[in-house]
Amino acid sequence: MTTPFTSSSVIFTDPANDNQIDSLLNGTRWMNFTISYSFPASNSPLFWSTLSGSGYGSQFGDGEPWNSAAKPLTSADQGYFENALQQWANVANVNFIKISETPSDVGDIRAAYTEDPDESTLAWSYLPSNSPKSGDIWMNTQSLLNFQDWTPGTISFETLLHEIGHSLGFKHPFANPDDPTEETLPSALDSIMHTIMSYTYSNLQGEEGNEFSFHPTTPMVLDIAAMQYLYGTNNHYHAGNETYTYNDANTYHETIWDAAGSSDTIHYSGAIASHIDLRPTSASFIGVPVYVQSNGVNVGLPIPNVWIADNVIIENAIAGQGNDVLIGNDSSNILDGDSGIDTVLVQAPLNNYTLSKTASGYTVSANGNPGNQDTLTHIERLEFNDIKLALDLDGYAGEVAKLLGAVFGAAATTNQDYVGIGLTEADKGLSYEQLGEFAIHAARLTSHDEIVTLLWQNLFGATPSETQKSPYIKMLDTGEISTGGLAILAADSGVNAENIHFTELVQTGVAFA
Template identity: 70%
Template sequence: MPSPFTSSEITHVDSANDTIDSLLSISRWASTTISYSFPISNNPLFWSSLSGGYGFQFGDGEPWNSAFVPLTAADQTNFVRALQQWANVANLNFVQVAETASEVGDIRAAYTEDPDESTLAWTYLPSPSTLAGDIWINTKGLLRFQDWNPGSISFETILHELGHALGLEHPFADPNDPSKVALPRDLDNTRHTIMSYTYSNLEGDEGTEFSFHPTTPMVLDISAIQFLYGSNNFYHTTNDTYTFDDASTYHETIWDAGGFSDAIRYAGAIPSLIDLNPASASRIGQSVYVQSNGVNIGSPIHNIWIADNVTIENAIGGQGNDIFIGNSASNSLDGGGGTDTVVIGFPRHQFTFGKSSGHYFIAANTNPANQDILLNIERVEFDDTGLALDLDGHAGEVAKLLGAVFGASSVANQEYASIGLTKADEGLSYEQLGAFAINATNLTHHDEIVTLLWLNLFGTIPTQSDKSPYINMLDNDEISVGSLAILAADSEVNAQNIHLTELMQTGLAYI
């Protein structure tokens, strides 16, 4: 254990990976068991005034400053909570020690003063110096006046400073060190690493903070800290379900060390995006924005990330219109309520698709045994076509109306199907959709409309006696044009004409 006048052993590091190296300082603690303490006094017995320490004890160095204040009990609670977030992802064991004249923590945290109110905190990196691992919070900064609750910029700041105390650096270029590796601009932001200073959204708009800040290390932080200390291979090793709802706001990265049937479950109603790929992100629940002076900028950002080298096999959507992106594992994707879509970023011909045991399945032709199971999914979108699966819903209405109004062969017209699905998904009722289809034929006379529907159903021109009852109903406003289209669409002969049973196995193709 270190004393006020000595530091624990360190070791030098270099990953030979530019992305990770951009976040690394030159050293880390040699041990994975790291102590921490909360100083309660600036008495010289507890601080080094020697060379490599804080200098003359009556100067204005950090502990000697008259503004020195210990952390409050609430601060300490959230500080330990932030430590735990790092321990969750890395092979780290944090041990609290009580400060004495002969023993202090590797990491120490207290308040002191910097006249610049925009300076929230600063930290000394692991090194042979007795300053190493010391975290100082500015009494003139926001953290002195704001609770350090998760989601606040204060909690993110503590996570950031602990990253420094463990050996992480800022990812941007250092003008005083030309050899410093920097992250590319599109990665140098706090969506990817809490060690960045840049708050930016997907459009590249920059602000000063988030509406809700990260509550864990983010994807690149996790990769870097695991390089330094190893992974926590005992965290979430069983089949875990990560549940999110609309009652809370989230901004985090999931680290999962094992299991073979893990799931992300959304128990809410806001349309969401769930991407199961490692090092990828989702938008789930309450929106999180980049802000400038408290004002939201642009579109919501992704707020739930999956760490690299993590496999989450399954996803369960909420009551809204959700979007799912699977990964290389066998996935079970359950849309829940709403009109839900699975996005496949490859051409249709590269996949086998069908229905078995009451559910749809999809598998790459190169790995047919690796099937994704689709439950309560209404749309599958390949990069060249789409399949509408809700043949008992909007897709069925569109397919049947196409057959009745435009003829059975039109069911294969993907452009027509796309127009109909768009209108149905936008909220047109079945009757309104029928009227929309009839209007698209440019026929206005009741005789012409009845003749068209009869011809498409039976393949023959109707006699006057065949069509008179329907013409009379239209003339007398006993039935609307849209309702007559539905009457034809829902007929058994139309179902046979368009091969509705087969469509229920294959889905309705659209573009």
């Protein structure tokens, strides 16, 4: 039991021999996995140690509880603080219990307001130790925390997560001038998007600012791994088949911890182009972009705003209405692009996989791993390390392939540059007829006679007679049909489908550059 004058038991922790974990460990943690917390309401010396050094010193001094600005947290602030505690309990094997303070019983973690004249000091806390101060967290009345609601997404809520991290046994991941032997993270990882214990607001390109447009609402990937090393894993949080829903009405900045389940899903229903990566420790861009900011101004490109913790398997992803990118993991995934021109990335060569057509889309099966078969639905593009395939043969890819066969000959469907140019134009929103006109123009044909002759030759392998071509020339001359319309007429013919082996293309996709 913790009293105002004694601490709960603390144990020393061994290093994990993993830089990403050890850079966050201070070397101690609470012995018990049930950790109490309280909200002090009195500055009586009955409730605080007056010892110098290990305690708060004389009650006539300016130690935290004796400061004239010291005051209890409001009921709203207490609610936000408990929300922040819960974010840690969600990922680690810790249980926080609230107690009402008495002169003989206070929380392991105590949270209240006091003053530091430096308004840039938002808050501070004490690490687990044998000191009566250990675990205590103080919010600065001169800082933003006294003027801003502590709602998730604010720097105030991020500060709560950070300070609780200290009170559970975390240090900062950057160099400590008082102890140069401490482990530190490399600069690329010493960023708040990787750990809320950092001080650095940066994006993937290394550009820095002094805050985010929306701050983390959970511990981040490195925090989760290190806290689980200290206290063990919460194996009960999200242990079923969960659906993590995202939309454009809200902003997100979080790391997903999911204990179990055989069919967990990330489902984004918005219209902003998203990048959803299901691999553990990887990052996604979902919904409203989040930026590094410098004095309120966005800096550079957006940062990833949804991460997946290590050892977490999310099996499925459903994207939104934009042109989305999806990446699966080593399990069997259902990847659904919904609307838009959606791409699945497979970071391996094609010969490592087998692509098969199904009634609703395609499957991509890892040849060396029977447990890794991805189901693709509403996916238009599939990119391997060595080849890109267009799968929407019932859409733009089909239009491009058929027009290439009609205007440039059957062999043109294997010209990846030609296919890529056609898809680029189609993806811009050109209609089928406009694509036909684009192809005719690219063939550098000017007269109606030349156009009809070329299309006939590509379809039938012979030069048309005057009788054969004159009706089509007349249709072009009178405006009964456009050049794009005539190209479509040829492209959609059964003869052209046979020439370009369209049925086989539906099974394999069309390669493009």
